[in-house]
Amino acid sequence: xxxxxxxxxxxxxxxxxxxxxxxxxxxxxxxxxxxxxxxxxxxxxxxxxxxxxxxxxxxxxxxxxxxxxxxxxxxxxxxxxxxxxxxxxxxxxxxxxxxxxxxxxxxxxxxxxxxxxxxxxxxxxxxxxxxxxxxxxxxxxxxxxxxxxxxxxxxxxxxxxxxxxxxxxxxxxxxxxxxxxxxxxxxxxxxxxxxxxxxxxxxxxxxxxxxxxxxxxxxxxxxxxxxxxxxxxxxxxxxxxxxxxxxxxxxxxxxxxxxxxxxxxxxxxxxxxxxxxxxxxxxxxxxxxxxxxxxxxxxxxxxxxxxxxxxxxxxxxxxxxxxxxxxxxxxxxxxxxxxxxxxxxxxxxxxxxxxxxxxxxxxxxxxxxxxxxxxxxxxxxxxxxxxxxxxxxxxxxxxxxxxxxxxxxxxxxxxxxxxxxxxxxxxxxxxxxxxxxxxxxxxxxxxxxxxxxxxxxxxxxxxxxxxxxxxxx
Numbered sequence: 001x002x003x004x005x006x007x008x009x010x011x012x013x014x015x016x017x018x019x020x021x022x023x024x025x026x027x028x029x030x031x032x033x034x035x036x037x038x039x040x041x042x043x044x045x046x047x048x049x050x051x052x053x054x055x056x057x058x059x060x061x062x063x064x065x066x067x068x069x070x071x072x073x074x075x076x077x078x079x080x081x082x083x084x085x086x087x088x089x090x091x092x093x094x095x096x097x098x099x100x101x102x103x104x105x106x107x108x109x110x111x112x113x114x115x116x117x118x119x120x121x122x123x124x125x126x127x128x129x130x131x132x133x134x135x136x137x138x139x140x141x142x143x144x145x146x147x148x149x150x151x152x153x154x155x156x157x158x159x160x161x162x163x164x165x166x167x168x169x170x171x172x173x174x175x176x177x178x179x180x181x182x183x184x185x186x187x188x189x190x191x192x193x194x195x196x197x198x199x200x201x202x203x204x205x206x207x208x209x210x211x212x213x214x215x216x217x218x219x220x221x222x223x224x225x226x227x228x229x230x231x232x233x234x235x236x237x238x239x240x241x242x243x244x245x246x247x248x249x250x251x252x253x254x255x256x257x258x259x260x261x262x263x264x265x266x267x268x269x270x271x272x273x274x275x276x277x278x279x280x281x282x283x284x285x286x287x288x289x290x291x292x293x294x295x296x297x298x299x300x301x302x303x304x305x306x307x308x309x310x311x312x313x314x315x316x317x318x319x320x321x322x323x324x325x326x327x328x329x330x331x332x333x334x335x336x337x338x339x340x341x342x343x344x345x346x347x348x349x350x351x352x353x354x355x356x357x358x359x360x361x362x363x364x365x366x367x368x369x370x371x372x373x374x375x376x377x378x379x380x381x382x383x384x385x386x387x388x389x390x391x392x393x394x395x396x397x398x399x400x401x402x403x404x405x406x407x408x409x410x411x412x413x414x415x416x417x418x419x420x421x422x423x424x425x426x427x428x429x430x431x432x433x434x435x436x437x438x439x440x441x442x443x444x445x446x447x448x449x450x451x452x453x454x455x456x457x458x459x460x461x462x463x464x465x466x467x468x469x470x471x472x473x
Contacts, residue, residue, distance in 0.1 A: 002031045004182070006206055007189035008040075009047040010199025015040075019206060021183055024090035024323045024356060025314060031088075033182045033206040038215050044203045045221040048145045048172040051200030056142045056170035060119050064111055066197055067168050071107045073191035074100075081156060081187050088183050089152050090322045091278055092315045103157045106439050106456070110164050113456045118169070118464070135471040140464040142170035143245065144223030147216070151228045152325055153281050155181035158249075159188055161439070162226045165459040167202065171224070175204045176216060178229070180325055182206045217241060224463055228283075231448050247452030247462050250445065251376045252404030254434040255288040255397055257419070259390075260295050262409040267431075268302035271382070274407070274433020276310060276360050279321050280380040281329070283449075284405055284434040287377055288366075289384045290393045296386045300364060303382070304348050307360050321380055323357045330356040333379030336372040337361055340383065343370050350380075374400065390419070398424040403446035405434035425449075 005012040015034035023030045036044075055063070074081070082096040091099075124136040148162035155177060166173045177185030189204040205216065217225065217237050227237055228249040238246060256271050274286040291299055311319040324330045334353045340363050341347060350361030358379055366373055366383040373383070387393050397406065403425040410416040413430060420428035426444040429435065436443050443454040452462055 001029055004031050004033045004186035005190070006034055006186050006204045007193045008044060008203050010193075010197075012190065012193055019179065019182065019208060021088065021180065023087050024180070024325050025087065031183045033186055036205055036207040036212065038212060041205060041212060041215060041219070044174060044205060045145065045219045047200035048174055048203055049221045051198055052142075052144055052170075052172045054198055055167075055172055055201045058170070060114070060168075060170075063168055063170065064114070066195055067107065067111060067164060069195035070164075070192050071104060073194045074107075074188070075104060077187060077191055081184060084187060085155060085184050086315050089155060089180055089325060090315050091153075092318045092320075092322060094318045095278060096315075099154060099157050102437070102439070103160045106157065106161055107164050109439060109456045110168060110460070113460060114165075114168050117457065118460055121469075133473045135473070137469045137471075139467045139469070140169070140460070141467045142166075142464055144171060145174060145221050146171045146463055147174050147176070147222050147225045147227075149176045149216075149225070149227040149229060150178060150181065150185070152178040152180040153278065154228075155184040156188070158228050159185065161454065161459060162228075163188075163192075163202070165456075166224075166226075166463045167197075169460060169464050171463055172200060173202050174222075175202065177204070177206065179206075179209060214240075226452075226459075226462070234450060245452075245462060245465075247454060247459075248450035249283065249443075249452075249454060250448060250450040251378075251402055252283040252285075252434075252445065252449050253287050253374070253376050253400050253402040254284055254405045254407070255290060255400075256286045256407040256409065256433065257290045257390075257393055257397070258292060258295065258299060259408070259410040259412075259415070259419075260292040261411045261415075262295070262431075263411060264295060264298050264302055267409040268299055268306055270409070270431070270433050271407075272303055272306040272310075275382045276307070276320060276380050279324055279358070279360075281325060281378055284436050285378075286382070286407065286433050288373070289382060290397075291384050291386050292390075293386050293388050296364075296384075300348060300362070300384065304362060307349050307362055307382070310360050312357070312359065321357075321360050323355070324379065325356075327356045329378065330358045333358045333361075333377055333381055336375065336377050336379070337363065337381060340366060340370045340372050343367065345370060345372075345383075348384075368396070376402065394419075394422050398422075401448045404449035405429065405445075407431075407433055 017035040018032040313319040348362035
């Protein structure tokens with residue numbers, strides 16, 4: 001068991017007070033991180049505020065050099081970070097490497113976007129815009145101290161997708177990884193430490209959320225918060241920090257609508273992947289399937305075959321299904337299954353649980369009175385609603401409290417586009433499961449799925465503001 005240090009005000013530190021991190025694979029303690037106090041948090045924010053003046057005034061090309069050094073350090077740690085991620089969050093090892101590589105690409109794309117679109121001002125004058133007597137120079141400038149809070153399920157990608165755009169713009173960053181993800185967060189902070197950024201530019205906070213969670217977001221020195229996580233915590237942040245920019249990526253109940261003209265084999269294959277990848281522990285996982293009645297039997301037969309072929313086991317061995325992040329998460333999934341069955345749903349396959357391993361489950365004949373119709377399972381469960389009237393599907397889809405993404409499966413692309421326009425959500429995918437990528441696309445949710453836009457360009461916009469300088473002729 002290792003004692004992981006964290007970067008605070010230019011130094012890698014440890015503390016007497018520790019937070020134990022256990023592996024979802026076997027519940028064994030795999031490392032410890034410092035459990036910071038409220039006093040520690042106050043000092044961190046003060047150091048971030050002090051560092052902002054120097055960091056924001058640095059020439060952009062010098063900040064870019066620091067970012068490139070961070071990337072080089074991360075690449076040297078590729079194996080260590082990926083393997084740690086696998087053990088800490090029970091994600092298949094190959095997926096951990098894929099997430100790492102995607103995150104390195106994210107850094108490159110962020111540097112490119114910053115150089116192309118954010119380093120130089122937008123000029124509004126007579127030459128292009130017919131403005132008489134004025135030359136306007138509009139810069140994107142940093143906000144100040146950015147609080148970046150990441151979730152357990154993508155501890156590298158969704159951390160760096162907040163940290164890198166904030167830093168390259170000239171903000172300082174206070175980073176709070178999820179408890180299950182703190183070891184990966186420590187390794188990220190080590191890569192940043194070895195890039196020799198000025199003290200206070202980047203700080204990481206680890207500790208017990210029950211003790212420091214609210215205190216973390218209440219500090220008056222925070223200039224912007226980027227949060228990915230649960231709905232309740234996101235709403236709490238929004239209530240407490242109403243006068244600063246927020247980007248909140250919360251839950252999802254992404255539904256897939258399968259029309260009668262869909263390719264059954266391909267749709268079933270894609271929906272299986274979209275539902276069960278990383279045991280369904282993704283905000284963009286397919287969490288409800290609307291299936292046209294005339295193709296229901298064929299689709300269910302096909303998807304059942306796919307699910308029965310899913311491998312189950314230790315994430316080191318790259319199975320399809322792994323133990324869930326903790327026992328509470330597995331219990332929630334089992335509760336939703338039991339509630340649905342009690343109210344008339346049929347288990348097509350799965351339905352059982354072994355400690356925090358929830359077996360991949362397909363449920364048919366889902367009705368509106370069942371919890372799983374509305375609630376996000378965040379688990380390897382495919383609930384199927386059989387429909388006859390597409391208008392009822394649209395009404396049900398739009399009545400959801402969530403609005404992240406959705407999918408339509410049809411051979412008629414024009415018809416799918418027309419249906420997509422009727423669905424009230426952030427993004428609709430045609431003949432593909434919902435997805436956060438590619439990162440150059442905007443990523444957003446509405447309603448309880450959050451607000452604000454992510455993606456390369458949009459992250460840079462959200463962590464900066466416009467400053468105008470106007471020459472009057």
